[in-house]
Amino acid sequence: MTRRRLPILQPRAEGGDEDPLALLRGGRFARWFASSLAVVGLFWIVSDRVEARDTAHAVVLVHTALQAPPQPPIEDITPAPPKPPIEDITAPKPPVEDIKPGRAPPPPPIEDITPPRKPGESTDEFGRKRTGTGALVLEEGEPDESVGLPTQQRQEIASGGFFDPTAFDDVKTVKKKAYVHLMPGIPNEAFFAGVVLILLLSFSLFERHGSRDKRARNYWHLELTRFAWLKRAIKSRWFQPAVQIPVVIAFLGVIVIGLIGSQEPGRNLAPVLTWNIWWIGLIFMVLLFGNLWCFMCPWTAIPDWIMRRSFTKVRPIASLAKKYPRFKLWMWPAIVLFAFITWLEIVFDAANRPWLTSVLGIFMILLSWVLLVVYERKAMCRYVCYVGRVSGQYAMMGMVELRRRDNDVCRHCATKDCYRGSPRGYPCPTHEFMGAMNENQYCTLCTECVKSCPHDNIALNLRPSGEDVLHAHRSRSDEAYMALLIFIVSAFHGAAMIPLWMEWENALRTAIIDGQTALFGADLLGFGGSHGGTMTFTVMMLACILGPAVIYAALCWLMRLASGRRDITTRKLFIKFSYTLLPIALFYHLAHNAVHVFWEWSKVRRLISDPLGWGHDFFGTARAPLTALWSPETIWYVQVALIVIGHIYGIYVAQRESNRLYADDRKAALRVHLVMMVGMILMSLLSLWLLAQPMFMRTADL
Ligand code: SF4
Ligand code: SF4
Ligand code: SF4
Structure with a gap:
């Protein structure tokens, strides 16, 4: 095999730069640190657009x-x-x-x-x-x-x-x-503190790149089903419906409010509850509890109950039970739907249109219903629902899991009821087999397998965050593209709200019109018309999706080059390392949404008293002042802390991945990790820069 050696790193001298005190003595780490500070200085000089509070x-x-x-x-x-x-x-x-x-x-x-x-x-x-x-x-x-x-x-x-x-x-x-x-965006001091922390901690972690992936899958966990009352509750067929019924009632209420209430966004509870509370709360919830939303989700519950004519009885559904074309489609419908709903949300301003918010809710129920009738089990949950797939990928970092207790019991289990179902519970709706399931991604926490298992071999565990991505896990191309799209969309959401975006959009629109006029003598595509703004936005969104995907592919190509190995292809690196982007995406998502949650929560306090915007004051809070939970300064530093945590988390996951991939070649692992780390540093700096920009908020103001 031909090895291409790149002079990125020299082999470590024994006891040399491993020493953390090398910083004081002027070792390699000190050189990296000095370079980092130089980069910071450069940023300082060129970052006049970063100054947010001063504008x-x-x-x-x-x-x-x-x-x-x-x-x-x-x-x-x-x-x-x-x-x-x-x-x-x-x-x-x-x-x-x-x-x-x-x-x-x-x-x-x-x-x-x-x-x-x-x-x-x-x-x-x-x-x-x-x-x-x-x-x-x-x-x-x-x-x-x-x-x-x-x-x-x-x-x-x-x-x-x-x-x-x-x-x-x-x-x-x-x-x-x-x-x-x-x-306003985060102030300069917070921005540069974040930059320095990112650079410093990245290289510190890189310096500690000695550890191999020694940790076996038996990580620490606390089995919650040890508590007899919880175990009894989970095994009850009322366990899920008891939570779903109130959620379904609230969901139907939101749909009605969105349709018949005031269409002034600030006076209708539906959009505020959906976009400011549920969608943002979902991201916070998934980090703590994994796919808890799926456990209470009303979209599949409503058609399921109606078609089974019962909340609790295990009855077959009158379905065509066709096999989903998984080998052709995989989760591409969810990927396309995710991109389309993002476009719809921004272009048609769904967050400020109560009726559109309700229509989207109805759409999810109908989609789930159709798929339930056509395909076996719940194709909606495994392949089509973009909310489930996004939260599913984030749930790999969740702190709650359902897992088998004992591998041997599953190995010798003859019935495999967890997968096939039994009179006590349905077959797994997402085709997961508990005997081999090592990730939260497709588990909707429905607990049917817990009820079905004849050997009581399934436990609900509390665990540290991220165990699914830190250990060897299944990796597939559709999952990789979804992870990449999640990363891109989370950054794109922030970018589309800054004033610079509008300048770029305007410049692009003008350029397209001018280009057409120069070439054809007229604006043939109609970019100058009333829909020109939407068309320009669509072009920019496509560029924002494809551009970073191409850059990431180039990064993977560089990683392969740096590894000096031909046996691990660029495609494999593309798929494997896409999961390492999830922590950066999740924590940027949290940082971006922290503003909404901590500044806009009090809108709910008002709207709860007048949900339809008809002038009621049920609880005396309809005129309550709009107050923030935290001061802007607190939120800014929380945002920076979240970005730094996500970055370090991502680098650590990437380090584990490179150690796994190149278990027999430490230097290749180091080089690949270094390239990925540089890419991650740029991604995290971009996240910080986005947070530093002033942000337009089309708000459902009161
Ligand atoms: S995957 Fe989607 S439809 Fe299925 S339970 Fe989760 S949120 Fe609901
Ligand atoms: S989880 Fe239970 S039903 Fe499933 S394979 Fe293991 S022992 Fe069998
Ligand atoms: S049956 Fe078990 S493995 Fe399958 S989705 Fe439900 S809880 Fe998860």
Whole structure:
């Protein structure tokens, strides 16, 4: 075999750079550290766009409920020369109106002349209209240069559509309520602290790259089913429906509220509960409890109960029971659906359209129903449901698992009831065989296998996070593409909300129109028309999905080159290392969403009293102030901490993966890990940069 040796690292001298004190003595680590600081310095110089709090826009437009009111401009603070007031100059004469008795009373002060504002609105020191919470109110036709956007996009915002001026045409009430919050990004000191930590910890971890993948699969865990009451509860057929029934009732309630309630997004509980609480809470929940959402999911529960005509009885379903074309499709339907729903959510602003939120909920039930009728078991859960697949991949880092207790018992088990089902429980809906299941990815925690197993060989365990990705696990190309898409979409969501994105979008739209005009003499594709914004956004989204995928493929090619080995192909590296991106994606997701959770939770407090936006006040909280749970400073540092944790987590997982892949070749493992680590550093720095940008939030404001 031909070995291509790249001069990346020299073999370690015994006791040399392994020594952590090498930093003080000027070893290899010190050189890396010095290089890191040089990179930081470079960043400092070129990162004027990073300064978020200093931009006049951010200070002016920041959510004032969360930050001290903006200071008056400097010229207001400067003590003016003591000019006597105008009325003092004319003091000797009585005021004109006093000379003519019976005249109309003096005109009200200027601020009183302003047309009556909507309740809760006020005017700030700069003469701008704001909502009760401090959000800037952009109304149709109102010029506002300070937003920092091109005229066309200002007009789009003013007319209610971020990307498509016609986006809100069918919901006229929304058009009058287009609020834009520009949230400040993390400050420079937090950004650079994050950069230094990422670089320093990356190289520290790399320095410790001596450990082999020695850990066997018998990691620490606490068996929760040791508690007899919990075991009894899980074995009961009421265990899952007891949780699902209230969730189904709440879900149906949200659908009805979305359809019949006020279509002003800030006055309807459905979008706030769906997009601000459920979708974000799901990501937090999955880290702690794995696929807990699937356990309570209403989408499959509703058709399942109806077709079985029972909540608890084990009855067959009148289904065509066709085999899902797994060898052709795998989970590609879920991947396509995930990309499509992301596009729909942003382009059609689903988070601010109550009726669309409800329609998406109904769509998930119908899709699940159709698949239940056509295919055997639950093809929806294994192959089609993008929520289940996203949470499934994140659940590999979850801290709860269902696993066999004893391998030997499964090996000698004749019935395999956990897979095939029994009178006590259904066959596994996602085709998992507990005797060989080593990951949470496809386990929906339905507990049917626990009920079926005749040997009581399945346990519910608490465990450290990430055991599925730290140990040898199944790896397939569709899972790899899904992991990559999750990583890309989580970053893309953040990127699509920063002002720079709009500048790029505008520039691309102009370039496309100009290019067509130059080539064909006209804008043939209609990018200049009313749907031009949507089309440009779609092009950019496709580029954002394909671009990073190509870059990741190039990174894998470099890894293969660095390894000097031909037996492990670029494709294999592409698949294997895609799982190592999951920690970075998950923690960026958490960091990005921390703002929503800790700043927007109080909207729920209001809406719970007036869920339909019809003016009720059931619990006396309909007019409660919008308050943040944490201060912006706390949230900023929590965000940076999450990014750093995700980064180190990712590097550690990548280190374990490279050690597993090149178990017989330590130097190849080191080189491959180094290349992947450089890639991960760039990804994490990009995450930090995104968090440092001011962020537009199309908000369901109140
Ligand atoms: S995979 Fe999807 S449909 Fe199935 S239980 Fe989970 S969330 Fe529900
Ligand atoms: S989990 Fe239970 S039913 Fe399944 S193979 Fe093991 S012993 Fe058999
Ligand atoms: S039957 Fe068992 S392995 Fe299959 S999804 Fe349900 S809990 Fe998971």
